[in-house]
Amino acid sequence: MIVLLPPSETKRPGGDGPALSLDTMSSPALNATRDELVSDLVGLAADRPAARKALGISASQDAEIDRNAVLRTAPTLPAIHRYTGVLYDALDVESLRGAAVSRAQERLTVVSALFGLIRADDRIPAYRLSAGSKLPGRPTLAARWKPALEAVLAGVAQQELVVDLRSGSYAALGKVPGAVTVDVAAEHADGRRTTVSHFNKAHKGRLARALAGTRSDPGDAAAVAAVARRAGMRVERRGNHLTIVVPA
Template identity: 55%
Template sequence: MSGCSCCSPSETKAEGGSGAPLDLAALSFPELTPVRDRLVDALSGLDPAAAMAALGLSERQADEVERNARLRSSPTTPAIRRYTGVLYDALDYASFTRGQRARAGRRLAVASALFGVVRADDPIPAYRLSGGTVLPGVGGLRGVWRKDLEKTLSTADELVVDLRSGPYAALAAVPHAITVKVVTAGGAAVSHFNKAHKGRLAAALACAPREPGTARGLVSIASAAGLRLVPVGPKALELVVD
């Protein structure tokens, strides 16, 4: 595995797509296929009442249960287009040039409760499942993913910047990754706009002409994009915002 940034997914996802139905064998990191297959079966096979309870959905969100039931037959679209929300708005993939999109396809990975980790270009269907979910008949996802996913993530042979949120970071560690915390100039943690700032950083790293090989390289790329990264430890950076 090589790459630059590992982002969290989003609870909200774009509908539709023009790609063929889900083919687990076509996704990156094929060693994760057995776990993916098990989770797709478990999620798509839940009866509506059990699904709504496990996923914390209301009656108004019943369509998300129906969407999960069609996991193996609904159309797919690249992961970078499937996930939506604050981080992906800030990433602004639609504005990338062709060359930048090619770099993003190589560099960006997305942590996923259903698929473990996928590359930006991997074709996936719309679904609803979060990292903290306890699936009936399966259990907590950390217990499901930890062993296999950590083995995959440990194969990273280039610098990895871990931008995952708590529930997804808990699924598996990324050995040797550099973590980023968003803070104010006074050192207080930023919560409300945390994802937006991480999205801008992910865009800067994805679009840079060259991949950084060190934390110093990360700081330089961020600075060129108008972002301030400050080293606070051997494998920790703070993204300082106003």
């Protein structure tokens, strides 16, 4: 089983690993697009107004541009430790122990706007690029990623069950045939349900933690739902789609 996570805008600074080396990353078929995007961001960093516009940030966030300027020389961290925020706080991979650590390393992946599909232990620098960013004079990130990324994801799906926890903009970078998809719904006292937006990240983080740590190896959506229920989550299944139901 492979769990696809979205990245986060917030990232831990610094790192204790060597500079970025695309040749040592997983999914080498993505390296051409990775290298192009890294070069684009490094070059764009020289024009702060253009970089702010492309990245959707303000002058108070120029430190993000500074990060992009040194992408090729900055220290790295394993991807699963680089990302922070609501989903990653709920995942809390640092607290995993024993065999759960190795299972998390094997199962957890991230689909990044800069690096495409990356494994938990792929070492990356801090950066700023979102799936919706629009680099000047370039096609959309979805157009740039789709051909190579969908081929890689299809290959993964042929070997493993894929549980796709990505948000819509990151799912648009590359679809996965036959993946188990997940949404979160808030149930009101009168039975009405509404979509959970921001806090769906926390519930998906909890599910990712349960899937990373379980001794079982789910082979279908029903088995994924069973893992979630054992972790105390209320889950409904319709085919390959799961809905986590939470109180409003």
